[in-house]
Amino acid sequence: MSADRSGSHSRSKGSPGSRRKPASAAQGRREAVTKPGLEARIAATRLLGAVIDGRASLDGLLDRKGGNPHFLALSEPDRQLVRAILAAALRHLTVLEALIDRLTDKPLPEGARSLRHLLVVALTQILHLDVADHAAVDLAVSQAQIDPRNKRFASLVNAVLRRLIRERETLLSDLDAVSPFPDWYMGRLAASHAPATVDAIARALKVPAPLDLSVKSDAAGWAERLGGTVIATGSVRLPPGGPPVPELAGFETGEWWVQDAAASLPARLFSDLSGKRVADLCAAPGGKTAQLILQGGVVTAFDQSASRLQRLEDNLARLGLSAHVVRARAQEVVDEEGFDAVLLDAPCSSTGTVRRHPDVVWTKSFTDVETLARVQRQLLDHAARLVRPGGELVFSNCSLDPLEGEELVAGFLADHPAWRIKPILPANWPGLEETITGKGEMRTHPAQLAHEDERLAGLDGFYAVVLTHS
Numbered sequence: 317m318s319a320d321r322s323g324s325h326s327r328s329k330g331s332p333g334s335r336r337k338p339a340s341a342a343q344g345r346r347e348a349v350t351k352p353g354l355e356a357r358i359a360a361t362r363l364l365g366a367v368i369d370g371r372a373s374l375d376g377l378l379d380r381k382g383g384n385p386h387f388l389a390l391s392e393p394d395r396q397l398v399r400a401i402l403a404a405a406l407r408h409l410t411v412l413e414a415l416i417d418r419l420t421d422k423p424l425p426e427g428a429r430s431l432r433h434l435l436v437v438a439l440t441q442i443l444h445l446d447v448a449d450h451a452a453v454d455l456a457v458s459q460a461q462i463d464p465r466n467k468r469f470a471s472l473v474n475a476v477l478r479r480l481i482r483e484r485e486t487l488l489s490d491l492d493a494v495s496p497f498p499d500w501y502m503g504r505l506a507a508s509h510a511p512a513t514v515d516a517i518a519r520a521l522k523v524p525a526p527l528d529l530s531v532k533s534d535a536a537g538w539a540e541r542l543g544g545t546v547i548a549t550g551s552v553r554l555p556p557g558g559p560p561v562p563e564l565a566g567f568e569t570g571e572w573w574v575q576d577a578a579a580s581l582p583a584r585l586f587s588d589l590s591g592k593r594v595a596d597l598c599a600a601p602g603g604k605t606a607q608l609i610l611q612g613g614v615v616t617a618f619d620q621s622a623s624r625l626q627r628l629e630d631n632l633a634r635l636g637l638s639a640h641v642v643r644a645r646a647q648e649v650v651d652e653e654g655f656d657a658v659l660l661d662a663p664c665s666s667t668g669t670v671r672r673h674p675d676v677v678w679t680k681s682f683t684d685v686e687t688l689a690r691v692q693r694q695l696l697d698h699a700a701r702l703v704r705p706g707g708e709l710v711f712s713n714c715s716l717d718p719l720e721g722e723e724l725v726a727g728f729l730a731d732h733p734a735w736r737i738k739p740i741l742p743a744n745w746p747g748l749e750e751t752i753t754g755k756g757e758m759r760t761h762p763a764q765l766a767h768e769d770e771r772l773a774g775l776d777g778f779y780a781v782v783l784t785h786s
Contacts (some may be wrong), residue, residue, distance in 0.1 A: 356394040359386045360401040364433045367675045376673035404444040406674035412439050414494050419476045431466050453477045475604030501677045508718050516763035520774045524556040525672040530580050531572040548747025549577040555771050570635040575603040578760040579777040582712035585782050592656035597646040602631040615639040646748035647698045654704040662692040664713035668777020689719045712780035721779030738782040757781040
């Protein structure tokens, strides 16, 4: 692309008729970046690299207060575009990477990570977003031309994308067998699920997640007002892609809060909590705390992060609810009186939330699963000491891996013979019977809760169990 020469006219001294000097490279880059949509593509490429190469959390990068400065500098429509690009790119990354290898005659240089990320962003727009092919190509080429690292590859970018447009159907059909997610993740799914279930989960994870709301009361009424449906968990479910959450009716007045349907289940596994002392360990951001309060519990919410506790307090204030809030590490909580009920929704690998957080499979590994399972076991051992005899302890997390669920609890029970599982009864959970295991534990996954509209189907992957002792 030639430099834009619309700037000042600089002439040679003593040569009034001489030609203007070419624009500097820096000036050319500045002028090119004014092209509508280019800043968003640059930011998306930069953030994709932060996730894939730097293992940065996508939620952190896109946070409205402390997020990546390049993202925060964008207009709101461009921020929405970046979110859409990154979500789709991460859901389909293995296929997109395979396409790049198929479309290039020679492998890309080993260190050309920014070029590969640029191509992934462009491929995502062409294949998965409502972006005109010519616009995606033009912006990608412009982006390459203004990046010193990629300028020499601008013609390659153009050729690769134009070939994709010409041959997309054949190329995609040839890649049907490509594993949709990293080998470590698919391997762990295969180790604990039947092949048909693994395939169903993989298909579900490619579809954007719905928006689930937990309502204080009148779920049917709020579903009607918001254009949603009430699902088996009692949550109000809205399709993805709607208006921003703060713009929905009932948000400002605190009638509901955002909470995945599966995440709403653990707090509801307790027996009657009316007037009972309840501890919510690892409580932020407060969705489960709100449930425990509404179920009648006298709740103390613990979390070790001051900023997360502030978010919890802000959420409870919006909902018009209150709890005793304490900053403390869960494994250091001491209470001589003991609690009638303790909820430990433990920090985990989050492998059950990939549909909603597709960066997880790229920022975590099986080593993280093993490490977090050990941390959870320490937390569970300590949480058990806080429960009065005859009380209940609900242990839960958003992992699909039995190492963080069934196997962890089996080890706990083997070491603590006074404790036992209080079975969850399928009859008490109409529409969710398939989530109850033979031992009375609860196990959800993204291929459950079928619906004719795939956008309205599925649950996050959760494990939950009720434990009690005499």
